[in-house]
Amino acid sequence: MAIFRSRAWICRTFSSLSSNPLRVCIVGTGPAGFYTADKMLKAHQTAQVDILDRLPTPFGLVRSGVAPDHPETKIVVNQFTRVAQNERCMFLGNVNLGSSVSLKELRELYHVVVLAYGAExxxxxxxxxxxxxxxxxxxxxxxxxxxxxxxxxxxxxxxxxxxxxxxxxxxxxxxxxxxxxxxxxxxxxxxxxxxxxxxxxxxxxxxxxxxxxxxxxxxxxxxxxxxxxxxxxxxxxxxxxxxxxxxxxxxxxxxxxxxxxxxxxxxxxxxxxxxxxxxxxxxxxxxxxxxxxxxxxxxxxxxxxxxxxxxxxxxxxxxxxxxxxxxxxxxxxxxxxxxxxxxxxKSVPVDGLAFDQHRGIVPNIRGRVLKNTSGDCLLPEEGLYVCGWLKRGPTGIVATNLYCAEETVGSITEDLESGPLASVSSSPKAGREGLLQLLDGRNVRVLPFNAWEKIDSEEKRQGSLKHKPREKLASWQELLTVGSK
CATH class of the missing domain: 3.50.50.60 (FAD/NAD(P)-binding domain)
Structure with a gap:
């Protein structure tokens, strides 16, 4: 069952959006995903950006990869939180690319899809x-x-x-x-x-x-x-x-x-x-x-x-x-x-996506995903992009994703201004509403950012009892239960 069947929780954003916003979906909420969302929101004032993650929690490797004795590296989550709270942005947790929704469906719902789900x-x-x-x-x-x-x-x-x-x-x-x-x-x-x-x-x-x-x-x-x-x-x-x-x-x-x-x-x-x-x-x-x-x-x-x-x-x-x-x-x-x-x-491929098994990346030019044609010529896929490890391989530090996101968003901007996406204003997409309707029909329990804030609050409460910054909820059941309260 979806966490909010009425979907009233998304209506707060509509008043400030144009009648035909640029619909952007980013898959993966680690540094690559959040930096891309931040750059897109700043570069395109009519863009509505949805960021999806298969986990109920955001922040990717900042939460699950940075060592516990390196708290200073995790301060970047404050910046990512501001992005998620932007009225034109929405986090949708517990949404799995492949089982909850297919790449083909996302491309039909959004003008731009950016894959930034890293290497799992x-x-x-x-x-x-x-x-x-x-x-x-x-x-x-x-x-x-x-x-x-x-x-x-x-x-x-x-x-x-x-x-x-x-x-x-x-x-x-x-x-x-x-x-x-x-x-x-x-x-x-x-x-x-x-x-x-x-x-x-x-x-x-x-x-x-x-x-x-x-x-x-x-x-x-x-x-x-x-x-x-x-x-x-x-x-x-x-x-x-x-x-x-x-x-x-x-x-x-x-x-x-x-x-x-x-x-x-x-x-x-x-x-x-x-x-x-x-x-x-x-x-x-x-x-x-x-x-x-x-x-x-x-x-x-x-x-x-x-x-x-x-x-x-x-x-x-x-x-x-x-x-x-x-x-x-x-x-x-x-x-x-x-x-x-x-x-x-190593990154994991998804159906409908070209993948370089040897390098562990999606073939791309400056973030534009490439596809094979009948003559083995690689051409850009319209509206499909990559960022982060899926784009360049598992290298670099958290900040490396900032420059990676700048390049990918630069490619998107070029395509919107004078490339294959120049006509998006005349082709409305269902975007967020369409995705939520689809997930609702499949009984996917979607956790928005305020669900993460409940998890965050409970982890900090439990951590304070042990003089720790937080006591992480480490099971799927705990995360879903607390996030759904």
């Missing part, structure tokens, strides 16, 4: 043993500790092993390693999910290995993230001096990238200042370079559960002016009971 799947290694218990994607682990309802029941076993291996050395890899190693008392005052906090309280993890295929010069993290994890209280940092040797091409890479140079300098400084060995009981963080996973080994005691990761040692080889890791034929096993794969997110 993971790349795979494709090596033996990858399906063993105890092996998770970093995305799943991040969603788990951030209270995403899809991963509420992940329940990673943190107390049957003392060693975790994190594959990858980007910012997400550093995030999950930091959460595993940070003193539990420092997490108590964050918005970490209650179930994750309880599991981390019982955690036996004392060693975390951050493993990369290439060397320290090619580590994909930022200096800010690296500095933070190197500064964790009472954590022994291990970096092999032999891994820090630079090649002439390394020197050239560092010369051309201030970030790579700073990351390398931080690693070298950490390696030079560490004591010979950890103190008794001290937690350990090992940066392991020049290793690529070959397979995961099954446990004899806990059949079906990972007991070790086998790595092949690598060396760097120049390929088209880029250093790539190649195997050396030397192998070693690293005992562990938990593996987190931080090897990249």
């Amino acid at each position: 799947s993971d790349r795979v290694l494709g090596i033996p043993g990858e399906d063993l218990e105890g092996i998770y994607s970093a995305r799943e682990f991040v969603w788990w500790y951030n209270g995403h309802p899809d991963c509420r029941n992940l329940a990673p076993d943190l107390h049957s092993t003392d060693t975790a291996v994190v594959l990858g050395q980007g910012n997400v890899a550093l995030d999950v390693a930091r959460i595993l190693l940070r003193p539990i008392e420092e997490l108590a005052s964050t918005d970490i999910a209650a179930h994750a906090f309880a599991a981390l309280q019982r955690s036996s993890i004392r060693k975390v290995y951050l493993v990369g295929r290439r060397g320290p010069v090619q580590a994909a993290c930022t200096a800010k993230e690296l500095r933070e994890i190197l500064g964790l209280k009472d954590v022994y940092i291990n970096i092999q001096e032999s891994d820090l040797k630079k090649t002439p091409i390394d020197e050239e890479e560092m010369k051309n990238s201030r970030i790579q140079k700073r990351v390398y300098e931080l690693l070298r400084k950490a390696a030079g200042s560490r004591p010979a060995c950890p103190s008794p009981g001290q937690r350990e963080l090992h940066f392991t370079f020049f290793r690529r996973p070959d397979r995961f080994l099954d446990s004899d005691e806990r059949q079906g559960h990972v007991r070790a990761a086998r790595f092949e040692k690598t060396a760097l080889k120049v390929d088209l002016d880029k250093q790539v890791a190649v195997g050396t034929g030397q192998f070693e096993d690293l005992e562990c009971g938990l593996v987190l794969k931080s090897i990249g997110y």
